[in-house]
Amino acid sequence: MLEKVERMVWLLDFYGPLLTERQRRIMQLHYENDWSLGEIAGEMQVTRQAVHDILRRAEKSLEQYEDRLGLVEKFRLDRRRIAEAYGLLKELRTGYHEGKANRVLQLLEEVLATQGA
Known part of the structure; x- marks a missing residue:
């Protein structure tokens, strides 16, 4: 799990500006600040499921950027x-x-x- 967190932080550092503001904020709260999905949902006034879906889409986007560009x-x-x-x-x-x-x-x-x- 720690390896995934470290990888996501690296990807976010390199490709975060390519995400939407909402995706970037949720990724930062979850991976950099170690917030739970429930905490993020409360802060963003959305459901836990919405946070989960946004995280998964953002993770997929970051992985695709790395697959194409390989900067990290x-x-x-x-x-x-x-x-x-x-x-x-x-x-x-x-x-x-x-x-x-x-x-x-x-x-x-x-x-x-x-x-x-």
Whole structure:
């Protein structure tokens, strides 16, 4: 279940603006704020079934966007590659190329920091 929540949060971060305002709000309340369907229904003044249906449609839309565009997977793959390069470079920064290696490490640290590492 935790994997699904994490995946939905990632998808919502990347593709949330493509959802309707109502879908986005319900997804945020459920996945980011951990609200129950009943709590959301009370807040939005709709039935629990309506919340459930909206969640399922929004989840399906987000999965379809990812299937077509693959931005989340690309982002995660890039982060793994950068982290691996960072680790390898730390091992190599000795002797003659220490200054250049340190500069590359600094750049990688900046990229990782901006991506929420």
